[in-house]
Each structure stands twice: as C-alpha cells, then as structure tokens.
Amino acid sequence: MSYVRQPNGAAVTFENVTVALGGNTILESISARIPQGSCTAIVGPNGAGKTTMLLALLGEVPYTGGIQISRADEGRHLRIGYVPQRLQFDRGMPLTVLEFMVMGWQRSPLWFGVRRSYRERALELLASVKADGLERRRIGALSGGEMQRMLLALALGQVPDLLVLDEPASGVDFQGEHVFCELLDKLRCERGFTQLMVSHDLPTVTHHATHVICLNRKVAAEGSPREVLTAETLTAIFGIHMGLVDSRAFSCSSPCCTGKSSHA
Amino acid sequence: MPELNVLYDIIPKLLPFECMQMRFMQLALVGLLLLAPMVALMGVQVVNFRMAFFADAISHSAFTGVALGLILAINPHWTMPAFGLLVGLAIVAGQRRSALSTDTVIGVFFSGVVAFGLAVVSRDKNVARDIQRFLYGDILTIENGDIWAMIALLAVLTFFQIYGYNRMLYIGLHPVVAKVHRVRVAAYQYIYAGLLSLVVIFSVWAVGVLLVTAMLIVPAATARNFSRSAGGMVWWALLVSATSVVIGLLISAQDWARTATGATVILVAFGWFLIGSGLGLFNGELNVHK
Numbered sequence: 001m002s003y004v005r006q007p008n009g010a011a012v013t014f015e016n017v018t019v020a021l022g023g024n025t026i027l028e029s030i031s032a033r034i035p036q037g038s039c040t041a042i043v044g045p046n047g048a049g050k051t052t053m054l055l056a057l058l059g060e061v062p063y064t065g066g067i068q069i070s071r072a073d074e075g076r077h078l079r080i081g082y083v084p085q086r087l088q089f090d091r092g093m094p095l096t097v098l099e100f101m102v103m104g105w106q107r108s109p110l111w112f113g114v115r116r117s118y119r120e121r122a123l124e125l126l127a128s129v130k131a132d133g134l135e136r137r138r139i140g141a142l143s144g145g146e147m148q149r150m151l152l153a154l155a156l157g158q159v160p161d162l163l164v165l166d167e168p169a170s171g172v173d174f175q176g177e178h179v180f181c182e183l184l185d186k187l188r189c190e191r192g193f194t195q196l197m198v199s200h201d202l203p204t205v206t207h208h209a210t211h212v213i214c215l216n217r218k219v220a221a222e223g224s225p226r227e228v229l230t231a232e233t234l235t236a237i238f239g240i241h242m243g244l245v246d247s248r249a250f251s252c253s254s255p256c257c258t259g260k261s262s263h264a
Numbered sequence: 265m266p267e268l269n270v271l272y273d274i275i276p277k278l279l280p281f282e283c284m285q286m287r288f289m290q291l292a293l294v295g296l297l298l299l300a301p302m303v304a305l306m307g308v309q310v311v312n313f314r315m316a317f318f319a320d321a322i323s324h325s326a327f328t329g330v331a332l333g334l335i336l337a338i339n340p341h342w343t344m345p346a347f348g349l350l351v352g353l354a355i356v357a358g359q360r361r362s363a364l365s366t367d368t369v370i371g372v373f374f375s376g377v378v379a380f381g382l383a384v385v386s387r388d389k390n391v392a393r394d395i396q397r398f399l400y401g402d403i404l405t406i407e408n409g410d411i412w413a414m415i416a417l418l419a420v421l422t423f424f425q426i427y428g429y430n431r432m433l434y435i436g437l438h439p440v441v442a443k444v445h446r447v448r449v450a451a452y453q454y455i456y457a458g459l460l461s462l463v464v465i466f467s468v469w470a471v472g473v474l475l476v477t478a479m480l481i482v483p484a485a486t487a488r489n490f491s492r493s494a495g496g497m498v499w500w501a502l503l504v505s506a507t508s509v510v511i512g513l514l515i516s517a518q519d520w521a522r523t524a525t526g527a528t529v530i531l532v533a534f535g536w537f538l539i540g541s542g543l544g545l546f547n548g549e550l551n552v553h554k
Contacts, residue, residue: 021363022363055440058440058443058444060440060443077446080444080445081444081445082440082441082444082445084438084440084441087437087438088438089312089436089437090312090314092488093312093488093494094488094491094492094493094494094496094497095312095433095493095494096492096493096494099433099493099494099495100437102430103430103431103433103434104430104431104434104442104445104447106430107427107430108426109425109426109429109430109495109498110429110430110433110493110494110495110498111429111494111495111496111498111499112495113495114495138492151441154441154445155441155445158445158446164444
C-alpha cells in the first residue's frame with residue numbers, strides 16, 4: 001500500500017551566504033529557503049554556483065553568512081543523503097553493487113562476506129529504486145541510469161531528512177530522466193524527506209519541482225515553478241529567451257504536489 | 265627484543281631446503297611473510313584508488329631518511345620510518361588543503377625529498393656507497409628487532425583494515441559522499457597514509473626503492489584478474505603476495521639463480537600476473553564465442 005506521509009524532512013534557510021574561492025566570488029550574498037518536504041530545484045546557467053551552493057550546504061566549501069537546517073525531530077542527528085553527479089573510479093574495479101551498498105553499514109570487512117541482514121536491507125533498497133537484479137553486477141558494468149539508481153539507493157540507505165542530488169539526470173536520456181524523477185516523487189511521498197536538486201533541464205524541473213531557486217551567482221528569483229519560471233526571469237539568468245518551458249508542463253502529477261492521498 | 269627462535273626453527277622443517285638451514289634465510293623468510301599480507305592489503309587500495317605515485321614518493325624518501333640519520337647520528341632504522349611517515353602525512357595534509365591536483369602535490373613533495381636526499385648524499389662519500397642497498401633492497405640482513413617492528417606494524421595494520429576496509433572503499437569512491445554519509449574521512453585518510461608510509465619503508469628494506477611500488481601493485485593488480493568482487497580481490501592479493509615471497513626467496517638462494525631476492529620476488533609475482541591476464545583473455549574469448 002502506498003500512501004502520502006506528512007512531510008517530516010528538513011527545512012533549510014540560506015542567509016546572506018557568500019562563497020569566494022581563489023579570489024573569485026562564486027556565490028554573492030544569497031538568501032533562499034528550501035521548504036520542509038518540498039522538491040526544491042536549483043536552476044541556472046553554467047558557472048552560476050549551483051553545485052557550490054550544494055557544497056556549502058554540505059559543509060564542503062568555506063562560506064560566510066548562515067545556513068540553518070531545522071526539522072521536526074530535533075532529538076537526533078540530521079541525516080543527509082547525497083547523490084553526486086558521477087563516481088570517478090576505475091571501471092575495472094571488481095566491486096559488486098551489493099558490496100557497494102553495504103560498505104557504509106557493515107563494519108566487518110567485505111572479504112569476510114556480506115552479512116545476511118545487510119544483504120536483505122540492500123536488496124530492499126535496490127528494489128525500492130527499481131534496481132532489482134543488479135546486486136551481483138560490477139559497478140563498472142552499469143549503465144548511466146542503473147548507476148544513478150544505485151547511487152540513489154545508497155543515499156536512501158541513510159534514511160535521510162534531506163536528500164541532495166547534484167544533476168541526478170546527467171548522462172541519461174530525456175525518458176530516463178523523467179522516469180527517475182517520477183521515482184523520486186514517489187519515494188519523497190512515501191518517506192517524507194525534503195529533496196534538493198540541481199538541474200539543467202527546465203521542462204523536468206517545471207514538471208517535478210514544487211519550489212525553484214533561480215541562481216546566477218545571486219538569487220534571481222525564488223518560489224513555485226509557475227511564479228518563477230517566467231520568460232522574463234529565464235531570459236535574465238540564461239541570457240536568451242527560453243521558449244522551451246511549456247506552461248502545460250506546470251502540472252506535477254505526484255500526490256505530494258497535489259496533496260491528495262492515493263491508496264493502492 | 266626476545267629472540268623468536270621457536271618461529272625460526274619451524275622454517276627448515278616446513279621448507280626442507282638446504283638454504284633454509286641458515287638463520288639469516290629464516291629471518292628473511294619471516295620478514296617477507298610478515299610483509300606479504302601488509303603489501304597485499306594496502307596494495308588493493310593503492311591499485312583501486314591509483315595511489316602508486318604516493319607510494320613512489322614515500323619510497324624515495326627512504327634514503328633521505330637514512331641520510332638524516334647519519335647527519336643527526338641516529339640509527340637509520342629509526343629515521344627512515346619516521347621521515348617516511350612525516351612525508352606521507354605531509355602529502356595528505358597538502359592534498360586536503362591545496363587547490364592543486366593530487367599528482368602535483370605528490371610530485372612537489374617527491375622532488376623536494378629526492379633533492380634533499382641527493383644534496384646530503386653528495387656531501388658524504390660513505391653514504392653514497394650505501395645507496396645501492398636502498399636501490400636493490402637488503403632483506404638478507406634483516407635483524408630480530410626489525411622482525412618485532414614488523415609484527416607490531418602488521419598487528420596495527422590488520423586491526424585498521426578489519427575496522428576500516430569498507431569505509432576506505434567508500435572514501436576512495438567519493439570522499440564527499442562518504443563524509444556526508446557520516447564517515448570520518450580525514451581520520452581514515454591520515455591513518456591510511458601513515459600506515460602505507462611505514463609499509464613502504466619496510467618494503468624498501470626488502471625489495472629496494474626501485475621495486476617497492478611493484479611489491480604493492482603487482483599482487484593487487486593480479487588479484488583483479490582472478491576475482492569478481494572487492495572481497496575476493498583481497499584474498500587473491502594475499503595468496504599471490506605470500507606465494508611470491510616464499511618462491512622468490514627460495515629461487516634467489518639457489519646456486520643456478522643467485523639473483524637479488526627482491527627482484528626475484530617481484531618476478532614471481534609478475535609471473536602470477538601473466539597467468540591471470542592470460543586467464544582473463546581466455547575467459548573473454550569464451551564469453552565472446554558463447
């Protein structure tokens with residue numbers, strides 16, 4: 001049975017965050033929010049500082065200003081799941097998907113085998129991202145879409161309050177990206193985490209995001225896709241007229257977007 | 265340090281070769297058998313995460329460590345590992361703080377260390393004569409104290425690998441993901457670099473500066489050809505490494521061979537690699553024709 005859970009993920013507020021690296025200002029006094037339980041997308045041209053904004057949130061780049069993260073259950077540590085753009089590894093490396101999944105949970109080394117409880121948990125997670133049957137494959141032999149789902153399963157294994165995805169659809173075709181975003185919508189509904197993603201693909205963003213931050217070193221606009229992704233804003237940040245964004249696409253079908261419960 | 269006579273006395277019974285009756289050969293075998301699991305375990309990570317250049321830089325710091333010992337009138341057995349450890353930790357600190365690429369940071373340290381060593385050596389003719397020892401290795405002169413030091417290092421390294429092997433894999437694949445997913449990346453990186461530096465320095469005694477990287481890489485690279493999982497790769501690397509040191513030492517002591525022990529050990533490991541590659545090619549052909 002699938003159901004819509006009340007959002008219990010984290011809410012994030014950026015307050016005058018500035019990132020300067022090597023004398024270059026990459027982010028200039030940005031203030032933005034990521035609402036609890038939302039699917040927030042950061043859009044902007046190349047070099048706009050989208051990934052830097054994620055890295056500042058993850059504590060990977062030094063910044064000035066403040067980033068506040070709050071969530072419903074303050075009694076435990078914040079849990080973040082991170083899906084990077086890609087893994088840089090030697091494709092000949094003999095590491096199976098199952099080993100990849102359990103390497104963060106299992107303390108006893110993989111050369112003593114994978115424990116049954118971890119194996120079952122990994123298989124459940126892989127099934128939840130429609131990656132059943134991949135567990136014996138080498139990670140170097142996965143396609144772009146399979147790799148993406150495996151990375152998502154790894155991040156979901158953290159039981160995240162906040163799921164951060166850096167261009168999750170890079171390296172997959174339009175259809176693959178759409179399917180991946182549908183899957184993310186479903187998982188967000190079921191698990192109630194807040195989702196933050198960087199994306200280049202405006203049609204996908206307009207269809208799946210509930211909150212958009214338009215970035216070009218500064219925050220150009222912020223709000224719901226319908227409010228923010230206007231021809232004026234997009235022309236201002238991308239420098240050309242973005243006629244690609246179809247107003248009919250502002251119709252997220254996910255129960256999280258419509259707020260309706262669905263019982264199967 | 266107490267003598268490990270019981271251990272040494274077992275060897276001629278297990279390997280009833282004439283050469284194994286001599287105490288220095290028994291010590292050499294024990295030393296190599298202690299080194300074998302260390303290079304196998306660390307080598308798997310060196311190969312998977314392309315750290316051969318790091319190992320090379322540490323090995324070249326060995327003779328600078330010796331030179332420093334001579335200048336400071338301290339036994340080189342202490343200055344070599346201490347200096348290697350210092351260089352290893354300094355490289356990791358440089359990598360973590362610098363915007364330069366990893367290769368560039370290691371290259372800079374490599375050059376500095378080698379230049380310093382050469383400068384010291386060029387001032388003292390006695391040191392220059394000893395350099396050959398470090399180029400080719402000198403496992404046959406290993407002493408009881410060295411064996412104890414290797415036992416201690418193997419114990420610490422085994423504990424680290426059992427505790428941290430999976431987390432090291434995580435860090436090697438994507439340090440940011442590992443850190444966000446609550447792995448203590450910095451601590452693991454420093455401890456691994458420290459242990460790898462010490463293993464490299466001990467390997468310099470065994471096989472020399474020229475072959476130390478091979479000692480780390482060849483068993484692990486061979487293991488890749490035989491194994492289908494990250495877990496299996498460790499066992500194959502251990503097997504290749506242990507058999508190579510035993511066979512290599514025995515061959516080098518034969519009258520018909522009389523070769524440098526370090527080089528012979530590496531040649532045996534290389535033989536394993538050729539067999540593994542051949543099998544890999546054969547299996548590939550079979551899969552194509554299925």
